[in-house]
Amino acid sequence: MFKTTPLRKKRSSFQLLVLQKNRHxxxxxxxxxxxxxxxxxxxxxxxxxxxxxxxxxxxxVWKLLLGYLSPNQExxxxxxxRKREDYEE
Numbered sequence: 001m002f003k004t005t006p007l008r009k010k011r012s013s014f015q016l017l018v019l020q021k022n023r024h025x026x027x028x029x030x031x032x033x034x035x036x037x038x039x040x041x042x043x044x045x046x047x048x049x050x051x052x053x054x055x056x057x058x059x060x061v062w063k064l065l066l067g068y069l070s071p072n073q074e075x076x077x078x079x080x081x082r083k084r085e086d087y088e089e
Contacts (some may be wrong), residue, residue: 025051032060037071039064 024045031042042064050058063069068083069076 021051022047025054028057028061032057035073037064037073039071051077 028042028050030047031037041081042061046061046065050061052058060069064071071078
């Protein structure tokens with residue numbers, strides 16, 4: 001007689017990879033939703049890759065890691081406009 005297991009327990013390696021990537025993506029979204037971003041947490045999470053599926057998150061993560069943006073989100077708009085003005089000069 002065959003022993004059956006519920007389908008939810010049988011996951012392929014592809015399914016596990018998708019689940020891990022989804023958790024990773026949600027973690028990045030959570031980190032970026034904070035008013036003050038913890039750069040150490042962001043750096044350690046970005047070590048596993050920044051999803052290409054969402055280019056907006058990718059751009060923000062790289063700007064933060066390179067020091068172009070402040071970890072304080074309240075300063076982003078003024079900082080970017082100032083940097084654009086500096087570039088135009």
